Amino acid sequence: MTTRIDRRMAKLKAEGRPALVTYFMSGDPDYGTALSIMKALPKAGADIIEMGMPFSDPMADGPAIQAAGLRALKGGQTLVKTLKMASEFRAADNETPIVLMGYYNPIYIHGVDRFLRDALASGIDGLIVVDLPPEMDEELCIPALKAGINFIRLATPTTDDKRLPKVLQNTSGFVYYVSMTGITGSALADTGKVAAAVTRIKGHTDLPVCVGFGVKTAEQARIIGASADGVVVGTAIVNAVANVLGPKGEKTADPAEAVATLVSGLSQGVRAARLAAAE
Amino acid sequence: MNKPAIPNSFRTGPDEQGMFGIFGGRFVAETLMPLILDLERHWNEVKDDPDFKAELTDLSTHYAGRPSKLYFAEGLTRHLREVSSTKGLGGGAKVYFKREDLNHTGSHKINNCLGQILLAKRMGKKRIIAETGAGQHGVASATVAARFGFPCVVYMGATDVARQSPNVFRMKLLGAEVRPVTAGHGTLKDAMNEALRDWVTNVEDTYYLIGTAAGPHPYPELVRDFQSVIGTEARAQILEQEGRLPDTIIAAVGGGSNAIGLFHPFLDDRSVKIIGIEAGGRGLDGIEHCASMSAGAPGVLHGNRTYLLQNADGQIMDGHSISAGLDYPGVGPEHSWLRDSGRVDYVPILDDEALEAFQLTTRVEGIIPALESAHAIAHAIKIVPAMDKDQIVIVNLSGRGDKDVHTVANMLGMEI
Numbered sequence: 059m060t061t062r063i064d065r066r067m068a069k070l071k072a073e074g075r076p077a078l079v080t081y082f083m084s085g086d087p088d089y090g091t092a093l094s095i096m097k098a099l100p101k102a103g104a105d106i107i108e109m110g111m112p113f114s115d116p117m118a119d120g121p122a123i124q125a126a127g128l129r130a131l132k133g134g135q136t137l138v139k140t141l142k143m144a145s146e147f148r149a150a151d152n153e154t155p156i157v158l159m160g161y162y163n164p165i166y167i168h169g170v171d172r173f174l175r176d177a178l179a180s181g182i183d184g185l186i187v188v189d190l191p192p193e194m195d196e197e198l199c200i201p202a203l204k205a206g207i208n209f210i211r212l213a214t215p216t217t218d219d220k221r222l223p224k225v226l227q228n229t230s231g232f233v234y235y236v237s238m239t240g241i242t243g244s245a246l247a248d249t250g251k252v253a254a255a256v257t258r259i260k261g262h263t264d265l266p267v268c269v270g271f272g273v274k275t276a277e278q279a280r281i282i283g284a285s286a287d288g289v290v291v292g293t294a295i296v297n298a299v300a301n302v303l304g305p306k307g308e309k310t311a312d313p314a315e316a317v318a319t320l321v322s323g324l325s326q327g328v329r330a331a332r333l334a335a336a337e
Numbered sequence: 338m339n340k341p342a343i344p345n346s347f348r349t350g351p352d353e354q355g356m357f358g359i360f361g362g363r364f365v366a367e368t369l370m371p372l373i374l375d376l377e378r379h380w381n382e383v384k385d386d387p388d389f390k391a392e393l394t395d396l397s398t399h400y401a402g403r404p405s406k407l408y409f410a411e412g413l414t415r416h417l418r419e420v421s422s423t424k425g426l427g428g429g430a431k432v433y434f435k436r437e438d439l440n441h442t443g444s445h446k447i448n449n450c451l452g453q454i455l456l457a458k459r460m461g462k463k464r465i466i467a468e469t470g471a472g473q474h475g476v477a478s479a480t481v482a483a484r485f486g487f488p489c490v491v492y493m494g495a496t497d498v499a500r501q502s503p504n505v506f507r508m509k510l511l512g513a514e515v516r517p518v519t520a521g522h523g524t525l526k527d528a529m530n531e532a533l534r535d536w537v538t539n540v541e542d543t544y545y546l547i548g549t550a551a552g553p554h555p556y557p558e559l560v561r562d563f564q565s566v567i568g569t570e571a572r573a574q575i576l577e578q579e580g581r582l583p584d585t586i587i588a589a590v591g592g593g594s595n596a597i598g599l600f601h602p603f604l605d606d607r608s609v610k611i612i613g614i615e616a617g618g619r620g621l622d623g624i625e626h627c628a629s630m631s632a633g634a635p636g637v638l639h640g641n642r643t644y645l646l647q648n649a650d651g652q653i654m655d656g657h658s659i660s661a662g663l664d665y666p667g668v669g670p671e672h673s674w675l676r677d678s679g680r681v682d683y684v685p686i687l688d689d690e691a692l693e694a695f696q697l698t699t700r701v702e703g704i705i706p707a708l709e710s711a712h713a714i715a716h717a718i719k720i721v722p723a724m725d726k727d728q729i730v731i732v733n734l735s736g737r738g739d740k741d742v743h744t745v746a747n748m749l750g751m752e753i
């Protein structure tokens with residue numbers, strides 16, 4: 059069974075360039091604006107969309123994504139609305155893969171079976187659930203795989219060679235390599251070490267390996283993209299939204315346009331990645 | 338809901354996956370998973386190691402002052418017998434206090450901190466982080482860090498920093514760095530998030546010294562085992578002093594460490610009624626309470642599945658309690674299991690009731706209890722007059738109330 063993620067990754071491989079994976083927070087600062095941001099992403103050059111599901115206690119996130127999640131929740135965002143947003147997007151775009159990223163509790167409270175049904179119906183292709191390590195696979199990972207949704211696992215610098223097979227076992231779609239030990243929004247790790255880690259993971263799997271945490275600029279995307287199959291950018295996008303919000307949360311410019319400008323630049327970066335590597 | 342079958346013993350959990358029935362587990366980011374497995378490996382090595390036990394016992398005795406006394410609270414007993422006669426009941430059980438307030442640093446928190454600092458030392462860690470609500474765990478962590486020469490960072494909600502200022506100063510004197518956390522309501526939940534973020538970042542050298550019987554496996558188990566000294570002593574002491582087991586034991590439940598410490602050794606004594614007290618705040622009708630087991634639902638937070646205060650979308654609520662140490666929207670997973678299995682009853686006590694118990698205990702016993710402990714005493718005050726004179730109640734006096742005098746003065750409209 060191939061998913062939109064598999065097809066998109068195969069296509070980019072054929073083109074000989076890494077994927078640009080863009081994270082935005084669904085519902086930030088409000089439903090309508092977030093939907094316009096989501097629609098702008100593929101047009102600006104995003105290959106895969108990660109939709110952040112806001113959570114009150116995002117333990118792996120830095121201040122920028124914490125604040126974005128709180129803005130979304132304050133704006134009335136819920137899991138149900140996030141799925142609705144995905145299906146509105148899907149109505150006009152049946153190609154771009156959508157990965158939901160967040161924490162387990164809202165899914166658990168929605169009900170796992172009901173969530174998977176609703177996610178499929180909304181055109182969701184993959185899930186990244188930060189607080190579900192392989193030890194907890196029975197909770198959501200196995201049911202998701204059965205339902206035909208990719209379960210994308212995070213591998214980290216603390217995931218050693220002994221543990222990697224366990225982490226990779228039920229992973230599908232792609233592997234998300236977290237470039238550092240830390241929270242989202244931290245400074246980018248030593249890119250040489252990141253490249254070595256990507257090679258290490260590729261020794262254990264045929265799945266594409268995307269790298270995230272700390273990538274903020276086109277130049278960084280280019281460097282990381284030289285070795286990785288995809289580059290994930292989150293905090294920079296969330297910041298682009300925050301930067302056009304005034305002190306009371308009012309929009310001082312169009313957030314979708316601000317995000318599009320940033321993403322076009324990043325997209326130049328990933329498109330230059332292999333050219334530079336070949337030099 | 339989820340009523341598990343009555344087990345032969347209530348003392349065998351958790352299972353190998355760290356589960357107490359459906360509760361507990363290891364819901365953490367992959368970065369932390371290898372650390373938690375490493376902790377579990379070390380914990381399994383030391384928990385039956387006689388050298389480790391001997392070192393801990395020696396510190397507990399000479400440094401912390403154990404065993405803590407089991408004290409017959411004659412003044413409170415007499416008072417409650419008068420209440421009983423006024424009501425025409427003519428009863429009133431004997432009330433005993435387990436005096437954790439007499440420990441070094443003033444609460445039960447030191448029991449856990451001594452155990453975990455020895456574990457951190459064995460693991461070769463170089464730096465201690467902790468979260469704190471009332472500041473009692475922060476003080477106990479800073480204390481053991483000072484004693485064993487570790488740098489220590491304590492995360493504390495900004496609201497709690499303000500209402501527990503004496504403890505903040507104590508931590509600083511002890512050489513710890515106190516980092517105020519402004520996220521959310523600035524209380525214990527937010528401090529715990531921030532401590533976890535620190536741990537994810539500093540994986541090599543840092544030991545996370547969790548202050549209550551919650552978090553990912555093996556924390557709920559190891560904190561329970563370090564705190565079970567409370568119940569083990571109390572059980573032996575009451576047998577020695579009264580020649581029999583108590584009828585009822587009561588403890589306040591924040592994350593649940595003092596409570597599980599008292600309860601665990603009594604769980605298979607089926608004649609002993611066990612009651613955990615949750616913070617009822619301003620009442621369970623609204624959202625201004627922290628009664629996760631009385632008014633919450635099972636969910637996943639801070640590494641474990643347990644009862645949580647949350648909305649229909651699975652977002653965690655902040656809750657409220659007059660007592661900073663009970664101001665947490667969750668509870669340790671073993672309590673959730675004990676609740677659903679029916680072995681332990683969990684009931685709420687309101688802010689006002691705790692405040693009254695605080696004042697009464699101070700006047701009739703000459704003991705200023707922590708506001709957390711005052712919740713447990715408040716429940717004893719409710720039930721003791723209707724009990725028989727030959728019955729026995731043990732209340733866990735988990736800590737002393739010096740840290741709370743500002744809060745209480747405020748509530749009573751007094752300036753100090």
Ligand SMILES: Cc1ncc(COP(=O)(O)O)c(C=O)c1O
Pocket residue numbers: 444445470471472473474548549550589590591592593594595596661662663707709710735736737
């Ligand atoms: C004196 C005292 N009792 C009780 C508690 C509640 O914690 P736990 O439920 O883990 O015992 C605290 C927490 O700070 C405390 O300081």
